[in-house]
Amino acid sequence: MMISQLFKGYEYEYQWIPCTSILFGIVTCKLVYDSSHLISATCFKHYSNFPKLKQIEWNNRAISTLHAIFSTALSIYLAFWSDLYSDDLQRGPVLYRSSNLSTFVLGVSVGYFLSDLAMIFWFYPALGGLEYVLHHFLSMGGLGYSMLTGLGQFYAYMVLLSETTTPGINLRWYLDAVGMKKSKSYLVNGVAIFLTWLVARILLFMYVFYHIYSHYGQIKQLPDLGYFLILIGPCILGCLNMMWFTKITKGMIKTLTVKHD
Template identity: 30%
Template sequence: MFEIFLLNERQKWWRAAMDPFSQLILAISVASFFTFQWLFHSVSPWVSTRVSDGFLRLSHKQRIEWNSRTVSTFHALVVGLFCLYILLFDDAVNEDPVWGDPTLVKINVGITTGYLISDLLLIFYYWKAIGDKFFVIHHLAALYAYYYVLGQGMLPYFANFRLLAEFSTPCVNQRWFFEVLGYPKSSKPNIANGVMMAAIFFLVRIAVMPVYYSRMYFVYGTEAFYRVSWGGRSAWMLSSFCLDIMNIMWMHKIARGCYKVLRSGRQRKAVTQENGKTE
């Protein structure tokens, strides 16, 4: 029985691979991979040396992570904006979240697939500098879920909705940039970025949960739902639950950190004013 299932899956994959549009998505993924490699190895170091003097003072390991985070920020902005456009204007996907026309979603997921494979390669190659088991698991889980979107065109709305989370990435990376450049946690740029990071993280990862799960609830048990393979349903639902548990934990940590920074900033301001009055 299992062998028949594997054979059917291979036949579906082969038919999909022969489709001209699927070949285009494959080309986009490959182009994305090489683009992000180029950005990491050439563009980021060249731009960073001209934008920030602190880049030249970093250690070799720090420069590797700097370039990795720069590429991560670029990917997040490109994919996040594309994702937002689809969410607002792609009626086919919004009206049929399970089997709606996945054309634009596939293009966006293809870009992300190329980035994830590129980032995995860099993580393994520069393991001592940026190696992280969590990121490896995250990337592999994402690629597994995207297989069903790219290979079978299912669940385009939910796959696209998940990419909204990328909007929080630039602020998270900027926090690291400030830290490695020696900015005090109580400095105005750090405080502003911290508040923005907490607000955006909440909006794109926590506040959107009711919308996401309400759509999941309304399609559960429908004919469209049962047309999704068992593997597709598992990748969709289990990954959603696990990811959102982690999002809630991260939100708690971010909120606590933001509160501490704001409180220390107010205390420092109060001390400064008090010293000014004393003098």
């Protein structure tokens, strides 16, 4: 009963949700990093033989994998399963809808991107180059704006759905790290990455652009910053996705050709 009352009070004090959710995301990243180090050192014989920087990347990818699973599950629920962003005109414009849960989830993701960006800068360029920095800043800016204002959250969740590809990419890195690059699992993983990337970062973004076109009347009523983020952000992220998709496609073709030979 007391816990229920505390949670209701937390929901009532809406201004606390962004701050606490970001903090929750940052603390969770730290806990996952430390847990990954302890578990991996015990359960994976290769881990202890890795150089320090490779161990750091191993643990960093554990964080991004957990965030990807969390953000994908909640994005699917909020954007498609719940009726929060449905085209029900009686509930008002879809771009102006938000809830305590949707704001909290965005805050957790902002906390993750802050943590990951800090690690990228600290170990630059070992954990990612300029394209990763640009991707994180754009994602964090869009998510943060939607979290703080409650505007355009539907598009924020469309961006988060692109995280669906992260577990497969991380698994590929793990397979390579433990010497399984020539295994059947590595081949299957490459095909899976190609398919998930095609769906989550190419076809889904086409749907986003269609949604932007069909709801432009609502978008042009947003404040200037929101208008800019919704129109420009997906375009830049879409270009990055196409650039990476080209590399993924070439790599998959090369791998399949080698296996065929």
